[in-house]
Amino acid sequence: MGSTVPTANSITGAAEGESGPVADRRRIRRAVIASGFGTVVEYFDFSLYAFFATTIADTFFPAGSRTTALLYTFGIFGASFVMRPLGGILLGHIGDKIGRRPALGLSVGGMALASALIGCVPSYAEVGMAAPLLLLCLRCVQGLSAGGEIGGAQAYVIEVAPDRARGYLTGLVSMGVLVGTLFGALSSVFMHTVFDARALAAWAWRLPFLISLPLGIVTLVLRSRMEESQAFTRIEESGAVERMPVMTILRDNLREVLIVCGVSSGNLMLFYMTLAYMPTYLQREHLMSGTAAAWSTAMTLLGGMLTIPLWARLSDRLGRRPLLLIASFGTALAAYPAFLVMPWSVTTAAIAQIALGQLEAIWLSVAYATYCEQFPTRVRSSGVSLGCNLSSIIAAGPAPYVATWLIPAIGRVHAPALMLIVFALISAAAAWVSRETAGQSLQGE
Secondary structure, eight states: OGGGSOOHHHHHHHHTTOOSSOOOHHHHHHHHHHHHHHHHHHHHHHHHHHHTHHHHHHHHSOSSOHHHHHHHHHHHHHHHHHTHHHHHHHHHHHHHHTOHHHHHHHHHHHHHHHHHHHTTOOOHHHHTTHHHHHHHHHHHHHHHHHHHHHHHHHHHHHHHSOGGGHHHHHHHHHHHHHHHHHHHHHHHHHHHHHSOHHHHHHTGGGHHHHHHHHHHHHHHHHHHTOOOOHHHHHHHHTTOOOSSHHHHHHHHOHHHHHHHHHHHHHHHHHHIIIIIIHHHHHHHTTSSOHHHHHHHHHHHHHHHHHHHHHHHHHHHHHOHHHHHHHHHHHHHHHHHHHHHHGGGOHHHHHHHHHHHHHHHHHHHHHHHHHHHHTSOGGGHHHHHHHHHHHHIIIIITHHHHHHHHHHHHHTOTTTHHHHHHHHHHHHHHHHHTSOOOTTOOOTTO
16 A cells, blocks of 8 residues: 555654644544555455456457447446445435444445455356346445445544644545555556456456455454544534434535535546546557556556645645646646547557646545535535535546547547546636635534
């Protein structure tokens, strides 16, 4: 996990002398490690499907048009996002009513178990239509689990972080998104390098999915040792726990939900277009081999991991809104040129992907601190999960499917850039009206 988890000194250095909710060194370190590692496992599990999309298409769907099989595969990818809001409501409800820890345990446990079971599903040749139906069911379980993971993890960290280090510490947890996705990409590289095409299609692609189970068990052990957030404990002891957090949000915090939904739509669109769809796009358009596309994606992820801590620290000094606007307008301006130069050569395609990845790093460094700070403690987990997951239905889930369909529909390989531009501008508008909360105390909320 390396760079995902900072040293004790780096965390407490940011924490000392602050008047935030909790400044205890061990507590903060444990919160970041457990939350960050869980996020790594969650996104490793979820990203495997995208990196092995072409193999999954051949395994679980009847032989015929490769494009049709990919559309079915990405259709199931999108269906899992439809389940995310339900998972966000369910796990957010548990997080706001029972505690952050139980919700975080359920999310990572469900994801790891579903991923391991995907590795056991028989092929279409063996069981016919039962294969894609089982795949769909397990992806829906993954969607339910993912719906409450990152919002719950970041809500927990934001409540134990000092006021002037919230952006930095949540940024470190956000690195887990890229680290987990990087492990997924490296798994793809390893499988494509070690095994020939026949072995990969027959059984080898299943191995990374099976590894998810022991990783999930390790995460459950780490999270079982977490202490409950003191902010939530105060709410619980005062009797202010909401009976129905979602109803309270819809009544009192609808504006904040819409802001989070708007900001996260551009973030999610860029993330899934650059890191989930791009490897398939580069292969399908014959711009790179499968191995080269996986390496390009790995370099993109590594570059983002290196810069997230810098942007996250900057967000604690300059504020959340300026960085969100830089990421939004930067994406809108860079999207078309990036897709325009990709067909020139393997090098320009890799550079374009890495450049888009750097914009995503800015977004990830500040986004979740912004989301969590928009809501009071009593509905924070539900509010963040609901806002993010509503946008996932609109932006993240359909992105690979629509992009795959859009290219032949309008006859231009740079058509996906239009999707990035539209959602980046929506995010810019939402960021402009968001509440600036960097450095402000969240106690009493």
